[in-house]
Amino acid sequence: MLKLENISYSVAGRNLIEDASVSIPTGHKVGLVGRNGTGKTTLFRVIRGELPLDTGSFSLPSRARIGGVAQEVPGNEVSLLNTVLAADVERATLLADTSTDPARIAEVQTRLADIDAWSAEARASTILRGLGFTADEMHEPCSAFSGGWRMRVALAAVLFSEPDLLLLDEPTNYLDLEGALWLESYLAKYPHTVLIVSHDRGLLNRAVGAILHLEDKKLTLYQGNYDTFAETRAARIAVAASENRKIEARKAHLQSFVDRFRAKASKAVQAQSRIKAIAKLKPITTPQEAALKRFTFPSPEELSPPIIRVEGGAVGYDGKAILSNLDLRIDQDDRIALLGRNGEGKSTLSKLLSGRLELMKGQMVTSSKLRVGFFAQHQVDELFIDETPIDHIRRLRPTETPARLRARLGGFGIGAEQAETLVGKLSGGQKARLSLMLATIDAPHLLILDEPTNHLDIESREALVEALTAYTGAVILVSHDMHLLSLVADRLWLVKDGAVKPYEGDLESYRALLLGAPEKKSDKKTETQKAPKPKRAPRLSVLELRAEVRKCEERVEKLERMRARMDEMLADPTLYSERKHAVPELQRKDGELKVALKRAEALWEGAIAKLEAAEA
Template identity: 55%
Template sequence: MLHINDLTYRIEGRPLFEKATLAIYAGSKVGLVGRNGTGKSTLFRLIKGEISPDDGEINLRKNMRLGAVDQEVPSGSQSLIATVLAADTERADLLAEAETATDPLRIAYIHTRLGDIDAYSAEARAASILNGLGFDAEDQLKPCADFSGGWRMRVALAAMLFAQPDMLLLDEPTNYLDVEGAVWLEAHIRKYPGTALIVSHDRDFLNEAVTHIAHLREGRLYSYTGGYDAFERQLAEQNRLNMALMAKQEDERRHLEAFVTRFRYSASKAKQAQSRVKKLEKMQPVATIISDPIAPIVLEGPDRPLSPPIIRFNNVDLGYGELTVLRRIDQRIDEDDRIGLLGKNGEGKSTFAKAIMGEIDPLNDGHIKRHKKLRIGYFAQHQIDALNPVASAYDHIVELMPDATEAQRRARLAGFGLGVKNAETPRAIYQVAKKRAYSSR
């Protein structure tokens, strides 16, 4: 299906791939993992032919159809369901030709082919995919322009899945999905009849959806069978065996060197010493996996603890205008609470968050009481939409911390794993998003 042979690719002289080799067979679902900046997204661009390797080759099966989600998300007045249906260009072309064809043989071929590609159940399949990604029947009839960039990314994903390419290239597909959508996508990928290569940092997704892991490290690609947990076990065992072999080799090296040192100038042992010198010269070091420590993310806590509760909802109805989304909320939040807020799309998760921040007020005579010294930090679901794509991480932190010194700004970036190497890189904004703070008293 896909063969990568001795792939070499450099960016400004820095090697991303050096003699990398990987084979992906039909029907397999492969998770591509590796540290940020090692070249996972670049590999996708190489596979799609958008850029060319410096050396080596990427061989795809003849006439294979690749499917990837474009950066340009669908927009305009076309409905969601129509946008997804249009992704199957062969079906659309055949249906259009069926309206004008006059040759009986051609008409027969058109209808036979439409049956072969299951064209008559297309609307049901498209609706099922959209529903799995969080769009109900009413949403599916709305124009794409009615939805935010994150939701339109879901439409683009739905369209690509509906087209059923031979091979899916998915780059962080769960980024714009809620829990329900991610679980649906896991199941869909598992039963997908084609092949898939998936970049993801979602451990659960990689455990449930893939059959193999391709690990990109030190410019090479290494293949492992199973999901992410199985990959970690195999990697740890491989490193353990290599370390044991390295220790054994070092013991042997010391014995050889000791013999050579002792008998180098002995007439009776000179031949044996020379033999051991040659053996030492031919001894290859055992390859070990280089440790690449992960910088911890530092989240600064409040200056001083607040007396509980920090927020209290008493018989609160929430919504917008005449629409009530949540009713009779009686809830308290204490300082040491860690709360996961789950629910289907449209059930009111964002509405509840906006009420916590004070962006909306109760619709009824209920009330929300906040601690007078409470400060709230909010990171939005589609925060990346608000970022300047040509600005660096440091550019954004300057805007957010205008009165801070350069050392303070860089310390804040370092606390999120953005050191000198990538703080000035515009693409680094995809690794850390701009944080907006909302305060309430």
């Protein structure tokens, strides 16, 4: 159990956390939420022991391992796979043991078997594949990848090491939709305690079972996912507001008596008692509500449709087409989400539509007055850190007054104080708001947004949804935030296998498709038009299912016996003194047996489930 008792922490005299307590049971998965700047990352550093508490204490089970994502994976020549494998320090240490003592060798081999060392490469490959790396890329050096991709490697490494307490701070910021959905599924099955800072509602709804809210310097644990937390908290605020209205009405009634009779000697005692009663009526403390910092996108003039038309198009780099046979139309009222795995060409399509790439063949017709706004995550990193937001906007609008420039920044939630602050000292969310303002300053007819919600807190994401809903231009979205996509996009384009096609399903069916579940199809036919039902495969009888269960059980028992014999062989000291040449082959077979046993157990469990359903 992770236990925080009456902890307090301050920075430069400002209290971030004050006398806060919470207990998180072992194995629970908890989302840590709160507005930007409230101290979530600081709390992680306290738990890791990087920052000393002012007061209070925290405790974990003895020998519990704490793990978090490294700030960056070094750009060395070590392969991605070996970088991830090295995260299991015990395994690496055991494999590096060069002892010639047969007893020590047997001890090492027994421990390697206990920690499932021989299937480690397969587990590491599965994690890297889930985070978007191909089989070939896993064997390339870290130096061949950009900082964002190295962060994925860092995430893979900590997931592979399976710490007892996993601390993740905005892990989806460097992932695409496919990687984010895989992470949701992985964390839901993670065998130990997870504490995750995230503003991704999809992740907080599907991967955690409780929400830890940091607000007003206190920690409050809510059971349930994010939607349940939001409903519970809203109800609590409503109750507090109702009670405060009653208190204010009572105070007003008492005050009216005091005002009427304060000067009358005969009522002086009653007036004084009511003054004392008013002093005792304290309002119920309600959570600090963040002022919703809205986005204000300027409205473009209306253009005749379509604003973009592509026919028979092909686009790519260095004469090699990435996307071909493009037949696309975009109108000014379109809201389009681009789906597709990383590397399929979503960024290439975005560059084409924004005028950053030319067609290799075919034709693209655009409205003569078309203005396109483009926002990508890398643009946030390209802001001038030694300039202020006012400096950035003045470069684009040199003739406007300072008051007008500040008003533009205010429309994107950048206040007067932040307007004069160097960009290098702004938070990630404030930088994202500045980049969004610069991308939309010319009132574009088409706004292309590539991961716009990174670094934005939940309140800011909701404000962005409202702004995009009210926006009168076309929007093309690339995002891992399914909540944003579901509320904004009304068309889905799938970028896959060098083509761009409309996706006929919805986002939930796409999620199911990515996670390996059968895709759900809506029945668009009326009762009189329904197609005939396909013939079903014959259902197995209960007797046949019982036979299948017995067969699976026998397979599991056989593999367990084989594994037990293999463990005995690997634990025998004479193996390493008399038959050293046989060790690598036995280790390989041991790893294969473990994988086969897991598969057999899964088949056995599936057969039991089918039998139970049939018997019911």
